Amino acid sequence: MRSISLYVDKDSLIHKIDPITKLIYTFVSVISPFIIPTILVSSIFVAVNMIILTLGKVFKKVIPIISFVFFIIITIFIIQGMFYGGNSTELFSVFSLTFYVEGLFYALRIALRAINILLTFSIIILTVKPSILIESLVRRGLPPKLGYVMHSVLQIIPMMSSTANTIMDAQKSRGMETEGNLWIRMKAFIPLIGPLVMNSLVSTHERSIALEVRSFSAKTQKTFLNEEKIPAAMKYLRLVIILIFIAIVVWRVVL
Amino acid sequence: MAKISVNDLFFHYNKGTPVLKNINLKLNNSSTAIIGQNGAGKTTLVKLLKSLLKPIAGNIYINELNTKEHSAASLASEIGLVFQNPSDQIFNNNVLEEVKFGPLNLDYDKAKAEELAVESIQRVGMEDMIDENPYDLSLSERKLVTIASILAMDPEIIIFDEPTIGQDYENIKLIKNIIKNEVKDGKLVLTINHDMDFVAELFDRIIVMNRGEVLADGPAEKVFSKRKILEKAHLEPPSVQKLSNDLGIEKTFLTKKDFINYFNSL
Amino acid sequence: MSKVIIKNLSYQYPLGDENALEDISLKINKGDFLGIVGPNKAGKSTLCKSLVGLVPHFYNGDFSGEILIDDLNTKNHSISQISLKVGLVFQNPFNQISGAKLTVYDEVAFGLENIGLPREKMIERIDYYLKLMDIYDQRASNPFEISGGQMQRLAIASIMAREPDVFVLDEPTSQLDPQGSKEVFNAIHKLSQKDLTVIIVSQKMERLAKYTDNILLLNQGRVIDYDKKEKIFARDDLEELGVRPPIYTEIARKMNLKNDKSYYPINRKKLTDLVVKKYGQNFSK
Numbered sequence: 001m002r003s004i005s006l007y008v009d010k011d012s013l014i015h016k017i018d019p020i021t022k023l024i025y026t027f028v029s030v031i032s033p034f035i036i037p038t039i040l041v042s043s044i045f046v047a048v049n050m051i052i053l054t055l056g057k058v059f060k061k062v063i064p065i066i067s068f069v070f071f072i073i074i075t076i077f078i079i080q081g082m083f084y085g086g087n088s089t090e091l092f093s094v095f096s097l098t099f100y101v102e103g104l105f106y107a108l109r110i111a112l113r114a115i116n117i118l119l120t121f122s123i124i125i126l127t128v129k130p131s132i133l134i135e136s137l138v139r140r141g142l143p144p145k146l147g148y149v150m151h152s153v154l155q156i157i158p159m160m161s162s163t164a165n166t167i168m169d170a171q172k173s174r175g176m177e178t179e180g181n182l183w184i185r186m187k188a189f190i191p192l193i194g195p196l197v198m199n200s201l202v203s204t205h206e207r208s209i210a211l212e213v214r215s216f217s218a219k220t221q222k223t224f225l226n227e228e229k230i231p232a233a234m235k236y237l238r239l240v241i242i243l244i245f246i247a248i249v250v251w252r253v254v255l
Numbered sequence: 256m257a258k259i260s261v262n263d264l265f266f267h268y269n270k271g272t273p274v275l276k277n278i279n280l281k282l283n284n285s286s287t288a289i290i291g292q293n294g295a296g297k298t299t300l301v302k303l304l305k306s307l308l309k310p311i312a313g314n315i316y317i318n319e320l321n322t323k324e325h326s327a328a329s330l331a332s333e334i335g336l337v338f339q340n341p342s343d344q345i346f347n348n349n350v351l352e353e354v355k356f357g358p359l360n361l362d363y364d365k366a367k368a369e370e371l372a373v374e375s376i377q378r379v380g381m382e383d384m385i386d387e388n389p390y391d392l393s394l395s396e397r398k399l400v401t402i403a404s405i406l407a408m409d410p411e412i413i414i415f416d417e418p419t420i421g422q423d424y425e426n427i428k429l430i431k432n433i434i435k436n437e438v439k440d441g442k443l444v445l446t447i448n449h450d451m452d453f454v455a456e457l458f459d460r461i462i463v464m465n466r467g468e469v470l471a472d473g474p475a476e477k478v479f480s481k482r483k484i485l486e487k488a489h490l491e492p493p494s495v496q497k498l499s500n501d502l503g504i505e506k507t508f509l510t511k512k513d514f515i516n517y518f519n520s521l
Numbered sequence: 522m523s524k525v526i527i528k529n530l531s532y533q534y535p536l537g538d539e540n541a542l543e544d545i546s547l548k549i550n551k552g553d554f555l556g557i558v559g560p561n562k563a564g565k566s567t568l569c570k571s572l573v574g575l576v577p578h579f580y581n582g583d584f585s586g587e588i589l590i591d592d593l594n595t596k597n598h599s600i601s602q603i604s605l606k607v608g609l610v611f612q613n614p615f616n617q618i619s620g621a622k623l624t625v626y627d628e629v630a631f632g633l634e635n636i637g638l639p640r641e642k643m644i645e646r647i648d649y650y651l652k653l654m655d656i657y658d659q660r661a662s663n664p665f666e667i668s669g670g671q672m673q674r675l676a677i678a679s680i681m682a683r684e685p686d687v688f689v690l691d692e693p694t695s696q697l698d699p700q701g702s703k704e705v706f707n708a709i710h711k712l713s714q715k716d717l718t719v720i721i722v723s724q725k726m727e728r729l730a731k732y733t734d735n736i737l738l739l740n741q742g743r744v745i746d747y748d749k750k751e752k753i754f755a756r757d758d759l760e761e762l763g764v765r766p767p768i769y770t771e772i773a774r775k776m777n778l779k780n781d782k783s784y785y786p787i788n789r790k791k792l793t794d795l796v797v798k799k800y801g802q803n804f805s806k
Contacts, residue, residue, distance in 0.1 A: 131623055148621050155620050158665040163343070169307050170344040174404065175331035175360030191356070194346030198390065202342070206616035213573055213609045214619065214632035214679065218601035223637050225630040225644070292698045293670050395561050420695050421612070423561045423724060424765040449698050452768060489700050494727065494768045494789075501793045503802075511768060515775050521800060 004154055006061075006125050014056030014123070018230050019133040020140070021238050022124055028245040029120040033113045035252050039105070042112035049119035058126040065118060073111045080107035130154055132226075139228065144216070159203075160196065167195045256319050257281040258412055258443050259304060259334075264313035266303060274299050275467045278313070286434070286444045288454040288475075291464035292489040297447045300464070301414055304445075306330050318411065332361050335410035339417045341389075341397035348388045350381065350400055357408040368407075375406035378436070380429060395426045402433060413437060414445040419453055431457060455479065455493035455509040463488050480507040524687060524718045525549040525572070530586035532567060532576055541567040543742040545586070549720070551686075554713040556729035556750070557722045559739035560763025565722045568739070569611070569691045571595070572720065574603040590687060605636065608685035612692045614672035617679070618664045625667065626651070626660040629679050636683065646682045653708050654678040669696040677705065687718045694725070706732050726767040730754060730787040738762065751784040 009015075029049065033042040053059040081091075084103030091101045124133070131151060138147040171191045172178055178188045211217075264278035275296045289297045302308045303315055306322040315322045318333045335357075338344055347353035351369070354376055358368035376385055379399040384392060389400055398418070405413060418430050434457055437444050448454050454461065454475075461478040463471040465488040471478050479485070479492045482500065491497065495508040508514045530545040542564045549555055557565050570576045574595045577584035588595040590606050611617065622628045629647045638646075651657040654674040659667050664675060673696045680688070688709070694702035702725065710732045713719040723729055729736065729750070736753040738746040740762050746753055757774065759766045766774075769792045773785040778795040786792040 152620050154623070155663075155665060158663050159620065162665070166338070166340070166343045169302070169305075169327075170338050171346075172307060172327040173305055173331060173336050173338070174344070174357040175328050175408070176356075177326065177328045177360075179326060191346050195343060198346075199342050203616050206611075206613060207618075207620060209575060209579060209611075210617040210676075211619060211621075212575070212579060212600045213604045214683070215601045215604055215635040216619075217599070218635055220635070220637045222634050223639060223643070224634055225627060225640060225647075227640070292700060293668065393561060421692065424760070424763050425560060427765075451699070489698075491699055495772070498769070498772070498789055498792065498796075501789060502796060511772050511775070514772060518776060518796075518800065 004157055005130050007129050008058050008061060008126050009129075010057045010127075012056045012058075012127070014052055014058075014127050016231075017127075017237070018228075018234055019124075019128045019136045020230075021234050021241070022128060024238055025241050026120050026124055028241055028248075030117050032245065032248050033116055035248055037109060037113075039109055039112060041248075042109065042116055045116045046112055046119060049116065049123065052123055053119065053126070056123065056127045058122070061126055062119065062122045065122065066115065069114065069118060073107075073114070076110055077104065077107040080104070080110070135224065135226065136228065138222075139224065144222065148211075148216075160200070163199055164192070164196055167192055167199075170195075257283050257316075258318055259283075260314075260316040260319075261304075262314045262316075264300075264303065264310050264315060266299060266308065266311050273467055275303070278469060280462070280469070280472065282443060282445070282460075284441065284443055285460040286438045286446075286458045287460040287462060288446045288448055288458035289462045289464060290448060290451070290454060290488075290490060291470075294466075295464040295488070296467040297464055298416070301336065301416065301445075301447060304414070305334060305336050328360070331357070331408060331410070333410055334412040334414070335405035335408055336414045337402050337405050337416060337418060339420065341394065341401045344401050344404070345389045345397060348390065350376065350387055350389055350392075351385050353389055353400060354403045354407050357404050361408060371407045371409065372403070375403040376400075378406060379403045379433060395422055398422065398426070399429070402430070406433075406437075410442075412443045412445065414447070416447050417449065418446065419448070419450050427453070451479075451491060451493040452495075455495070463490065465489075475509055476507040479509065522551050523548045524551040524553070524591065525720075526589040528587050528589075530571065530588060531583075532571065532585075533583040534567075534580060535582045537582070540583075540742050542571070545742075545744050547737065547744060547747050549718060551718055552713065552716045553735060554710065554719045554733045555721070555735050555737060556733040557720065557737045557739060558724075558726070558729065558753075558764050559745075562741065563739040563763070564742040565739055566611070566691050567742075569609060569689050569720070569722060572687065572689050573607045573609040574598065574600045575609075604685070605683075606685055607687045607689060608680035608683055610677050610680050610688075610690045610693050612695060614669060614676045614696060615665075617676040618672065623663055624661050625656060625664050625675055628664045628675060629682050632679050632683050646684070650678040650682045653681070655704065670698070670701055673697060674701075674705070681712070685717075687720065688712070689720045691722045692724070693721070694723070702728065724765075726754075726765055727769070727788075730767040730770070738764065751782070751787055754787045755784045 029045050033045055053062055080103040081099040082097060082103065084100065084106050086102045087100035089101040091099050091104060134147045134150050138144055176188055176191055177184050259282040261278050261280040264275055266275040267273045291297050303310060306325055306327040309323050317330055320330065345353055347356065351372055354372040355368045358371045363371065376382055379402050381396065381399050381403060384396060389397055419427050422430065434444055446458065459475060461475050462469055463478060463484060470488050471481060471484045479496050485492055493509060495511060495514045498514065499506065499508045526548050528546055530542055531540055532542040533540045557568065559565055567576060571588055578600050593603065593606060595603055619628060619631050622631050626647060629651065630643055633643045633646065651660055654677055656671055656674045656678065659671055673693065677693055694705050697705065706728050709719055733750050735748065736750045737744065738753055745762060754767055754770045767787055769789050770785045770787050773792055778799060780786055780791060780795060786795055
């Protein structure tokens with residue numbers, strides 16, 4: 001049973017970069033195309049992100065996500081191409097539907113920004129181990145309780161699956177059919193949900209006791225079993241990223 | 256024809272790691288306890304008997320019905336299993352409704368189902384709590400509700416999975432009586448159990464499992480006298496038997512009464 | 522020297538209709554190994570929860586009297602503070618897995634990170650206690666994907682690793698087979714010999730008879746008796762009070778075999794000696 005996570009474990013250059021640096025980069029990469037909303041800037045970021053994902057050996061995983069969004073993007077092109085407010089220059093017609101240059105360019109800008117956001121977040125999702133990300137944030141001041149809530153999402157499947165299976169076995173054992181048509185399977189749902197939810201509520205209550213008696217609420221400075229080793233190079237990388245961002249802002253303000 | 260017939264059973268969860276090997280058993284009327292350390296395969300065997308799992312090789316017949324050809328739900332009228340943790344089973348907010356669930360699944364009409372439910376609730380001594388919400392009851396009381404739920408379905412074979420865990424002395428006495436009554440009514444009662452004293456007192460036949468195989472299968476007096484086999488299975492004999500071993504007595508004792516009577520007759 | 526002093530402790534849960542604990546007063550010495558027995562609803566679990574401050578701080582309700590662990594009054598300190606001195610392992614192991622960690626190894630680290638233990642010390646303790654509880658081989662597994670027995674050992678190891686002064690365990694071996702429960706009792710006994718004060722609730726009378734020093738007998742929230750185990754198990758009203766006597770004591774009682782101090786033997790060795798004494802060695806074979 002896997003925990004919920006799209007993280008892909010590979011030995012790549014990108015994987016070696018620490019989560020905080022990646023978070024800083026995410027911010028810069030997502031916001032910049034809005035600060036300078038040109039097609040050129042968006043395209044540059046999209047290209048850079050694709051390179052990063054390729055270096056991270058995870059580019060293949062992004063393709064299904066992009067394909068899924070593809071249809072929405074086509075729709076944007078069609079609608080903006082035909083009905084964008086600033087349309088004036090006709091480009092081509094098909095079956096008496098006219099597409100204009102301005103609309104298509106507008107659609108291109110939106111599409112590039114959307115793809116850029118997807119690719120940027122993919123970097124974090126695919127190359128950062130969630131538990132490490134959460135721990136990095138807690139080290140730097142994220143309230144541990146918030147970190148715990150975020151982390152608990154990862155454990156939902158392992159926590160629930162064995163209980164769910166036992167509950168299903170118990171109800172089948174009492175004559176409840178689970179196989180058959182949709183109606184039978186729906187009827188079977190109720191005796192499964194009840195114990196699952198109740199068990200979860202009771203578990204959560206008792207688990208919070210377990211956390212208390214292990215000093216989870218203590219105000220002492222927490223230590224960490226895992227060592228966080230951030231190579232000095234990272235500091236330079238972060239500086240470079242931040243400088244690029246400042247340059248972009250200045251560019252926008254000045255020009 | 257035996258009530259339970261296990262023929263050349265082989266089972267694994269993952270290929271390459273056998274969990275049960277070469278199991279052959281015929282169970283009829285003798286109350287039977289399956290003992291063995293954690294991981295020996297007892298729970299897996301019980302799940303196979305209940306058709307919750309299907310054999311990889313071999314066959315299991317419950318009252319002449321092959322488990323491979325019947326779903327667990329359809330065999331529920333023949334063979335019942337009281338699960339270890341009541342919380343894994345209880346979902347109604349009323350004891351009576353909870354106990355009725357089983358009989359209703361067996362296609363009894365509402366009136367008959369209620370009749371059966373009330374009767375079994377009385378048998379476990381919970382009639383005062385019949386309208387209570389099971390979630391307001393203690394763990395022991397909920398255990399009794401789950402036992403009633405299975406008794407209400409009146410299966411000929413009834414399996415108790417670790418019935419004494421977490422139960423206090425009074426409750427264990429109650430459960431002992433329920434088991435004795437089932438045996439008296441001619442039901443085949445099986446148990447998975449770690450409590451050797453409980454087992455020695457109530458069960459006529461013992462099956463010792465170790466690493467997926469049956470190490471011993473026979474009357475309680477015989478099996479509990481086989482020290483080497485019990486050692487191999489990482490088990491200890493019942494307390495009275497340990498005493499007997501220490502004293503060098505060759506007789507096998509199963510209960511305190513046996514032991515005391517022996518000395519009274521000296 | 523008293524480690525735990527309980528004075529007139531009474532408590533009622535918020536939705537309760539009667540007191541779960543009624544005027545309990547007793548002293549537990551440092552290094553004692555105490556067993557708590559009684560039927561269901563006797564107040565055993567509630568007493569355990571009081572020792573670590575869950576009662577009253579987590580459960581609220583009506584609390585009167587006081588519990589002192591050394592000089593620490595549980596009323597005036599948070600659960601986090603009390604839990605530095607008092608460790609609690611309770612019945613359901615599944616609900617004691619924190620959910621904050623993805624491996625058994627890290628799970629034990631959780632309770633140590635929270636108290637700011639240095640990394641090297643953490644590793645030392647985790648290695649030691651995982652091995653003591655015989656789950657070192659499972660250290661890379663997800664704590665929710667191990668067996669019930671392994672979970673129980675993990676819960677115990679997680680609290681042991683914090684090295685509390687007082688170790689409270691409420692039915693800690695229910696999921697374990699007899700060999701497993703023997704190993705756990707043995708390990709705890711070893712620790713108690715190093716001056717650790719141990720309080721254990723159990724229905725396994727024979728194990729209590731073997732390992733404990735004293736027994737506290739509770740019924741309906743009250744202390745019925747608190748004394749050395751030989752004296753408690755010698756009572757002839759244990760069954761009425763909802764407690765099963767250890768089997769060897771029962772046999773001794775029915776065969777009228779008392780030792781020189783006029784107690785019934787509580788373990789097998791002593792019973793054997795008395796049987797041999799009375800009947801010689803002539804048993805028909």
